[in-house]
Amino acid sequence: MEQLERLLQQLRQIMPDDGYARRSRMQIIGFPVERRTRLTPWSFVMHNLQIGSAIALVALLLIVGFGGFSGWKLLSPFRIASLDVANLRAEAEAISDIQVRLDGVAYTEAPRHITSTISRTIPPGAKTTSIESAGGTEDKTPKPLTIDEALDILSQ
Amino acid sequence: MKFRIYHVSLAVFTLFFGAWFLALPRPSFAASVSECPVDSQIQAILSAQNNKELDELEAIRTELIARKDALRVLAKCLTDDVRRTREEVQKLSLSDERDKRVQGRILENLDNVLREQNLDEARINELGLRGTRDAARALKDWRARVYGQVKGQADGFALWLKSRTLIGTAENRLHNITGTLRSLDMIDKEEISRQLDSADHNLREARERHDAAGALLEQSADSGEISLAIKSALDALAKSYENFFTISDEVKKVVPL
Numbered sequence: 001m002e003q004l005e006r007l008l009q010q011l012r013q014i015m016p017d018d019g020y021a022r023r024s025r026m027q028i029i030g031f032p033v034e035r036r037t038r039l040t041p042w043s044f045v046m047h048n049l050q051i052g053s054a055i056a057l058v059a060l061l062l063i064v065g066f067g068g069f070s071g072w073k074l075l076s077p078f079r080i081a082s083l084d085v086a087n088l089r090a091e092a093e094a095i096s097d098i099q100v101r102l103d104g105v106a107y108t109e110a111p112r113h114i115t116s117t118i119s120r121t122i123p124p125g126a127k128t129t130s131i132e133s134a135g136g137t138e139d140k141t142p143k144p145l146t147i148d149e150a151l152d153i154l155s156q
Numbered sequence: 157m158k159f160r161i162y163h164v165s166l167a168v169f170t171l172f173f174g175a176w177f178l179a180l181p182r183p184s185f186a187a188s189v190s191e192c193p194v195d196s197q198i199q200a201i202l203s204a205q206n207n208k209e210l211d212e213l214e215a216i217r218t219e220l221i222a223r224k225d226a227l228r229v230l231a232k233c234l235t236d237d238v239r240r241t242r243e244e245v246q247k248l249s250l251s252d253e254r255d256k257r258v259q260g261r262i263l264e265n266l267d268n269v270l271r272e273q274n275l276d277e278a279r280i281n282e283l284g285l286r287g288t289r290d291a292a293r294a295l296k297d298w299r300a301r302v303y304g305q306v307k308g309q310a311d312g313f314a315l316w317l318k319s320r321t322l323i324g325t326a327e328n329r330l331h332n333i334t335g336t337l338r339s340l341d342m343i344d345k346e347e348i349s350r351q352l353d354s355a356d357h358n359l360r361e362a363r364e365r366h367d368a369a370g371a372l373l374e375q376s377a378d379s380g381e382i383s384l385a386i387k388s389a390l391d392a393l394a395k396s397y398e399n400f401f402t403i404s405d406e407v408k409k410v411v412p413l
Binding site: 080081082083084085088091092094095096098099101102103104105143144145146147148150151152153154155156 | 190191192193194195198201223226227230233234237288289290292293295296299308311312315318319322325326329332333335336340379380382383386387390391393394397400401403404407411
């Protein structure tokens with residue numbers, strides 16, 4: 001009997017966890033349960049890792065979207081870089097780029113927009129014939145004269 | 157403010173995109189034609205020519221002043237243009253002795269060009285109306301005949317150096333393709349073997365023609381001739397890429413690339 005009484009005394013001392021009691025009370029009275037997990041170093045690391053991964057994934061998606069990254073090529077079981085058409089094309093384009101630039105080496109400057117430049121400099125009604133004869137196409141955005149264009153005008 | 161991993165991620169993200177954005181190809185700001193800020197002087201000439209209120213003598217005097225001003229600006233533009241070209245040639249980083257010789261020769265030619273352009277202040281002051289016209293004509297002729305040649309040599313030299321890098325890249329490409337074909341056991345296929353031989357021949361041709369263009373550069377030959385020689389080397393080089401594309405197509409028939 002005495003033993004039973006002692007056991008009951010011990011059972012009376014059993015108390016629920018504070019957090020559990022608070023959540024249960026809130027649930028009983030229909031109050032929204034506040035889910036507040038205890039901040040452990042592990043949860044802190046995991047939380048930040050999740051956010052970091054999310055940002056990294058978005059970045060990767062943007063690179064794939066805007067960078068023209070041909071990732072599906074990696075899926076090819078036989079990806080042979082030396083015969084990759086994209087690489088070959090890039091190198092071939094570099095050759096044609098230099099070929100085009102070589103055409104410009106022997107190129108002498110032609111009058112570009114003398115008419116337009118002069119027409120904006122001459123007062124309305126003034127004679128312009130001698131200058132306009134220097135040629136050039138109409139250019140809507142006025143640019144400074146080139147050296148050759150200016151020399152052409154000055155030699156007239 | 158707490159330092160967190162997502163702050164680091166954000167920083168990495170920003171740095172990465174910043175680097176990507178900076179690496180994007182941009183248009184060259186160097187003008188392909190040499191512009192000169194001489195518009196206001198030209199306008200003054202035209203105003204003097206068209207101003208009916210001025211008597212003849214006053215009109216001539218005003219026009220002459222404007223013409224001389226224009227010539228001063230143009231003389232500066234011309235020398236600036238030569239100096240820019242000189243800087244571009246000088247900043248080419250070269251290790252090969254032959255390259256350095258060509259570079260030195262072109263720099264020397266550019267210095268001579270600068271010396272030849274002798275439209276200085278004293279000469280401009282002496283000019284009359286007709287004299288300014290003749291001086292402009294002479295400058296244009298000098299620019300086309302003398303400077304145009306050396307500028308052509310300078311541009312040709314830069315492109316010749318770039319072409320050499322491209323030939324080297326193509327030679328590596330041929331080497332790698334040969335290795336790949338060997339590992340795929342496709343090197344003895346008739347069409348592939350034929351294309352490989354042709355690519356090898358074209359690359360040798362490109363190298364020889366490129367060397368010939370180098371000899372022309374060493375001799376300070378005509379810029380048009382130099383340009384044609386480099387183009388000829390590049391034509392042979394382009395043909396080797398046609399071979400590579402054909403090989404790629406042939407391999408694609410058997411192996412998914």
